[in-house]
Amino acid sequence: MSRFTPVDNTSTPLFKQDATIDKYIDLGAYINDVDRPDNREALVKTYGSQLISGALSYVRMIGATNAVATNDEVTYWEEARLHKTQNGTIAATAAADTGAKLITTSENHSIIDGDVVMINGYVRARAASVTATTYNVTPYDATWGVTFAANEFVKVHKIGNEFAQGTDQPTDFELSNVVKRTQPFMITKYTYSATGSQMGNIGWVKDNETGSMYWYQKGLNDQRKRAENFHEAMALFGKVATNTNLTTANINGAEGYTAAVEDRGVVNTGYITDIADLQDISVILDKQGAPEEYMFGGNRVQANYFDNMIAGAIAQPSYGLFNNSADMAVTLGFKSAKVGGRTFHCKPLAVLIDPQFGGQTDFYKFFMTPMGSVADPKTGIQAPTLELNYKGYPDGSKRYMEHFMLGGVNGVYTNGSDKRSFEWRSEYNLITRGANRHVIGRG
Numbered sequence: 001m002s003r004f005t006p007v008d009n010t011s012t013p014l015f016k017q018d019a020t021i022d023k024y025i026d027l028g029a030y031i032n033d034v035d036r037p038d039n040r041e042a043l044v045k046t047y048g049s050q051l052i053s054g055a056l057s058y059v060r061m062i063g064a065t066n067a068v069a070t071n072d073e074v075t076y077w078e079e080a081r082l083h084k085t086q087n088g089t090i091a092a093t094a095a096a097d098t099g100a101k102l103i104t105t106s107e108n109h110s111i112i113d114g115d116v117v118m119i120n121g122y123v124r125a126r127a128a129s130v131t132a133t134t135y136n137v138t139p140y141d142a143t144w145g146v147t148f149a150a151n152e153f154v155k156v157h158k159i160g161n162e163f164a165q166g167t168d169q170p171t172d173f174e175l176s177n178v179v180k181r182t183q184p185f186m187i188t189k190y191t192y193s194a195t196g197s198q199m200g201n202i203g204w205v206k207d208n209e210t211g212s213m214y215w216y217q218k219g220l221n222d223q224r225k226r227a228e229n230f231h232e233a234m235a236l237f238g239k240v241a242t243n244t245n246l247t248t249a250n251i252n253g254a255e256g257y258t259a260a261v262e263d264r265g266v267v268n269t270g271y272i273t274d275i276a277d278l279q280d281i282s283v284i285l286d287k288q289g290a291p292e293e294y295m296f297g298g299n300r301v302q303a304n305y306f307d308n309m310i311a312g313a314i315a316q317p318s319y320g321l322f323n324n325s326a327d328m329a330v331t332l333g334f335k336s337a338k339v340g341g342r343t344f345h346c347k348p349l350a351v352l353i354d355p356q357f358g359g360q361t362d363f364y365k366f367f368m369t370p371m372g373s374v375a376d377p378k379t380g381i382q383a384p385t386l387e388l389n390y391k392g393y394p395d396g397s398k399r400y401m402e403h404f405m406l407g408g409v410n411g412v413y414t415n416g417s418d419k420r421s422f423e424w425r426s427e428y429n430l431i432t433r434g435a436n437r438h439v440i441g442r443g
Contacts, residue, residue: 041206041213051225052351053232058297059257059388059430061347062369068392069185069429076383076431078179084110085157086117086135092150096143100128100136103156111135112172114161119154126162183429185391186238186254188231192223193421196409220422227401227424233357235388235430236367257386258364258440260432266439271365273305275339281368281439282340290437291370296344298366299352299359302441306346310337344368368439383433391427399427 088105111117115127117137123146125137139145148154161170194216203215210217238256241247261267266285272278296306336345352358352365370385390398405412407420432438 039204041204043205043207043218045208049350050354051229052349052354052357053225053228057232058295058349058351058367058369059232059235059386061297062295062371062384062386068396068398069389070392073182073184074389074429074431075180075182076433078181078434080177080179082176083158084174085155086111087153087155089151090119090137090148090154093144093146093148095145095147098139098143100138101144101148102134102136103154104151105133108132109135110174111158112161112170112174114163114170115158116160116162117156117158119156121155124159183389183431184240184252184254185389185427185429186234186252187425187427188227188234189423189425190223190227190230191421191423192220193407193419194219195419197418199410199420223422224401224424229357231401231426231428233351235428236351237364238430254429255432257367257430257432257438258442260435261367261438261440262442263435265432265435265437266368268439268441269443271302271305271441275309278309278337278339278344282342285342285437285439288436290342291372292341293343293371294345295369295371296346296366297349297352297369298346298441299362299364300348301362302352302366303346303348306335306337306344309339310335345371363442365441366439368441370434370437385433385438387431387433389429389431399425401426 086103086105086109088103088109091102093101109132111127111130113128113130117125117127119125119137123144124140126140127135127137129136163170198216199214201215202213203218205215205218206213207218207221210221212218234254234256236257237259238254239259240255241251241253246253255263266281266288268277268281272281298306335347336343338344349367350357352362352367358364372385390400392398402425404423405420406414406417406423408414408416409418409420412420
């Protein structure tokens with residue numbers, strides 16, 4: 001019978017050292033074998049939360065609803081102006097002339113025989129001999145009293161009409177119209193995956209949000225945040241695709257907030273730096289029938305300018321947005337001021353500050369959005385100024401961060417792949433109602 005003695009594989013089990021300090025073994029020769037690393041598990045948020053979305057995203061702060069949509073686009077309606085300018089070019093006019101002068105418009109006008117107009121804001125005249133794109137005007141004064149060059153552009157608006165005694169009622173009239181707008185949906189998709197082996201590995205640091213030492217969960221949580229951030233950014237900065245290289249591939253795009261305001265709203269070049277700037281904006285908003293309360297979200301530079309304005313003499317604001325609670329406004333990080341009869345609630349926006357989003361170029365400097373709701377001119381139903389819509393299903397669920405898992409590991413077995421994939425997709429759009437009453441600062 002044979003017996004084998006185990007071989008001692010320890011490289012150098014014992015060290016004989018003289019009793020002098022320089023003869024002791026270097027700690028570095030031992031540390032990887034016997035000493036436990038003094039590891040700090042806490043994960044430092046070096047760049048803060050890095051969230052531009054979430055409960056305090058700009059879209060959600062405005063109070064946009066998550067309506068369930070049932071088609072490939074949303075149709076909505078906006079009321080046209082009750083009155084229309086009748087601008088055009090006028091025939092050559094001398095100050096001493098007394099006769100009628102022809103005004104020609106670039107498109108069909110709504111002047112009717114007998115209408116009284118104001119030319120350039122001060123010359124009163126009566127219209128006659130009306131065609132689709134022309135009409136004659138005769139001044140009320142004895143002479144025109146002003147000189148116009150041939151085909152000079154003039155601003156004209158109607159102030160009413162006047163008829164002689166015994167004349168019939170006019171047969172023509174103005175018909176109100178509504179503006180039909182459509183907004184397509186955009187589809188966004190995101191994924192994250194981890195192998196079965198990775199899902200079982202414990203990392204060196206603990207994710208403070210999940211409380212997990214499993215690193216794949218940290219990656220999963222971060223990818224969800226990225227998806228939320230991109231969701232918000234597309235709603236704010238998205239654009240309808242018109243390039244055939246995209247549309248032939250069925251990439252539609254959708255009108256984001258900035259695109260809507262740039263197309264038919266108020267665009268301010270640069271920052272609002274003082275009260276005079278804010279007053280000028282307020283005058284413009286008055287002409288657009290704007291409400292008395294606005295959300296004013298900006299980058300840090302704009303927020304600092306607003307702080308300086310508040311430090312000056314500004315009227316005490318109301319807090320209708322926060323149920324008249326100044327404390328609530330402060331808790332949510334708002335600073336408010338009342339200028340020109342209009343209250344502005346200002347708050348720094350992460351999407352305009354983050355250097356990976358708007359803060360990289362500071363091209364967009366602020367958003368100024370009316371609070372409250374807008375009446376739909378076709379139905380009379382009150383609707384929010386911003387409305388976030390998601391494609392819906394018959395059971396009432398909707399395609400907002402629709403989440404599902406694929407793979408063949410840890411309880412999810414949809415295929416033979418040794419990994420788990422986490423999938424998200426959304427189909428949504430943002431409607432900007434009454435864009436003429438919204439303001440953006442840019443450029």
